[in-house]
Amino acid sequence: MPPAPPTHAGDGDALARRLREHDRSAAPQVLNLLESRAPSARPQADALLRGVSPAALGAEAPGHVVGVTGPPGGGKSTLLGQLVRAWRDAGRSVAVLAVDPSSRRTGGALLGDRARIPHDPRDDGVFIRSTAAAERLGGLAASTSAAAAALAAAFDVVVVETVGVGQSETDVAELADTVAVVVQPGSGDTLQFLKSGIMEIPDVLVVTKADLGDLALRARRDVAAALRSLGRRETAVVAVSSVPPVSGIDELVAALDERRAHSDVAARRVGARRATALAEFAAEHGERGVRALGGRRAAQRWLEEQDAAADVPALVAALEARAGSG
């Protein structure tokens, strides 16, 4: 039986060019290609990522990659709806990558979050894509970090939304320029996670349901106190209400921008690409492969000496060459 023809829409170079030219209508095909695991898609995906790498762009991609995470039921997607509206009102284009943690036990997943982000379907400044989480508990799909990196070349804001706390929260922190953790009043877990170090400390802590009044105020105080006790005064705490009367959204937008302006985005992204490359290498070649590199730490040190502008596929290829020659 002949092999099935490739069904991804697959010219990586052309897609990269469209992204570089801020052609946002390329986004669906970019995602189709990056999500594809067909062997024939791999070289095209590599070409796409090469075409939007800092080396090709001459700088890091300009879009602001925002991670939005937090425990289930905290009102993340409703909040995201308000954020998208605020960004659009300010004339900024937005791509949302909504990662659903659904159980993959039967292979399938139910993805419903986009419904909670109201937007005009004719507005090409909004792109929303839902993805099921990876096989490991809560972790991001491998394609998500690649997609975030690629879309940051064409969209002003790229949001990666996922349900924490777990592997996904760590993954999000790795790939985003800024991370907002969303908690609702009365959810003590987040504080516990923060204090115990299970959760990385976010750039912005968002307390939702500010319409609950005293409860929300108290939650905000508790969170601020916990952060102080950890010596993290720079983490912004913002209270929002996503239901009428809506409040706090503009403050949240400003806090995210402010945090990004004060962080070394380039360093963060270089670190993210190196970490992703090592993770992909390990997923492909296993512990045996990592040992061939002299162990995980040695591999990290070696990656730190590589070109900062290198894209993930190039770094993976370099690791593979090194493991093969060693």
Next chain:
Amino acid sequence: MSHRLTERDKPWMMRTYAGHSTAAASNALYRSNLAKGQTGLSIAFDLPTQTGYDPDDELARGEVGKVGVPVAHAGDMAALLDGIPLDRMNTSMTINATAAWLLALYVVTAEAQGVAQAELSGTTQNDIIKEFLARGTYAFPPGPSMRLIADMIAYTVEEIPKWNPINICSYHLQEAGATPVQEIAYAMSNAIAVLDAARERVPADRMAAVFARISFFVNAGVRFVEEHAKLRAMATLWEELGRERYGVTDPKALRFRYGVQVNSLGLTEAQPENNVQRIVLEALAVTLGRNARARAIQLPAWNEALGLPRPWDQQWSLRIQQVLAYETDLLEYPDIFEGSKVMDALVAELLEGARAEMAVVAEHGGAVSGVDYMKAALVDSHRERIRRIEDGEQVVVGLNRFTESEASPLLEGADGGIMTVDPAAEAQQVEAVRAWRAARDPAAVDAALAELARVARSAGENIMPATIAAARAGVTTGEWARTLRDAFGEFRAPTGVGEAAAALDGSAELTALRDEVDRVSEALGRRVKILVGKPGLDGHSNGAEQIAVRARDVGMDVVYEGIRLTPDQIAASALHEGVHVVGLSILSGSHRELIPAVLDALRERGVDVPVVVGGIIPEADVEPLKAAGVAAVYTPKDFDITRIMQDIVRLVAERGGVSAAA
């Protein structure tokens, strides 16, 4: 006690759920129904009216006058009730999110007839929790919705004392798959939420009066013995609730009052004449025992699973009631189940189950905050019901057993045995509402809407006076609802599918299908992804939810956004999400307009994937839909969802150039 009544009981109130096309056409239908011996009115509103949109709104496209009558303003209501004396009529309005508005239009219409509001009797359905759970015609978030209900209760108990401000509906729960225990428990939990909300709005000494005005709208399935026991159990729980939770002592106020529409879920498209027997048996469930007999009955028509019933079909259902009430000896006896060991034990069994389930809902914080829990439980029950039918465990004559059939002469007519609404009616209504807006006093309208907005945002003011004033000023349904949406916020209810448990095991057929999905996904490079969408205003999402859950269970990635989507929204989602196939569900009869609109929107965006359609689609519409580009059409006779899934996977494989399995 004698085994005969000294005097034959008066029959229950007989109604027919009716309304279509325009107010004038529906008025003619009502008059002819009343002439045939119908004793009350039951108004079916179209979906734009039910969800608060004017006929010229984008979301109303294809839905105007379809499942009921459009009422966009006081002029429509006056035309609808023209020549029907409202002081002598008992009117049931199936209206929920916009109930306060339609009651206001009714009051204003009565006023014009010279009838004071205190003389009006009837019912507004007004049960919002079941809209979140099952029916989907909600407009506002849960909190403000409950406030509107409480406002109506507080208003009517003083100003329109013969009005039932709310019908607690268990009807739609059964349609959504509820077991008898779930139906009882969720309806009672819902009643508690409503009464608790009302308690905040009325003085303590008026609670007995409020309790006495709460009635129920129930369902009866074909297992009619157990269904009768269910009603007796509800009567027991209701009395208990009144005494214990609300301190009601007057036995008359404690009586469980209910109206009924018998089961539509069990009606089949296959051999539809069998539905007549089903309807008769279900009518027995709600009339046999005098102690739990319905106050008002409306029966569905034999052809409901095919499309909209014609006047003749509805007449047949009315005649069933009349034979039961006037020809049989049913109304000559006291309760025929008193002292029955079987009945008593059945009731006890249901009571035990219902009390346990009510406790679970209470643990979830009651019916309002427990909507997610109840919704997921219903989706699970419905899935179990479908599994039993697929496996032949639950016999449905003519569908999964005894399927051999002669051709039905009932379907031979030129109309295919159903009513079709003239598509020109929608255009007329669009023109009419624009003319209405142009003819009124804009200053009066603006002032009325400003006052409405102020009251809506206030903490404790009753919404009814400002709503009645707006009706008088000529405000439209869409304007009233828009004002409240602005004040309260938009809302999307939980879909229940995310929480529905995964079916991990299953038949060999299911396992083989999972393997096929994996194989096709591997060949495509990405997991097979399907978009399940409900275009239009139709909120009956049970079918779409079952498709979404099963698609997930066979290994697909499923994008399901719930109800009320425009063709543009569906097409944009299909493009953004990179789906391999689109499944659309419509039960409101608007498929002829909306499906081609979705196909156009997909084409415009260059999305070339197979589109399949499910719902109540008359046979005559199947070919035109296919000619327009639909890959497959599924109707209620396609009850085997696994087969539908096999089809869908095959379509995806073909379109993706994946060769057939070796």
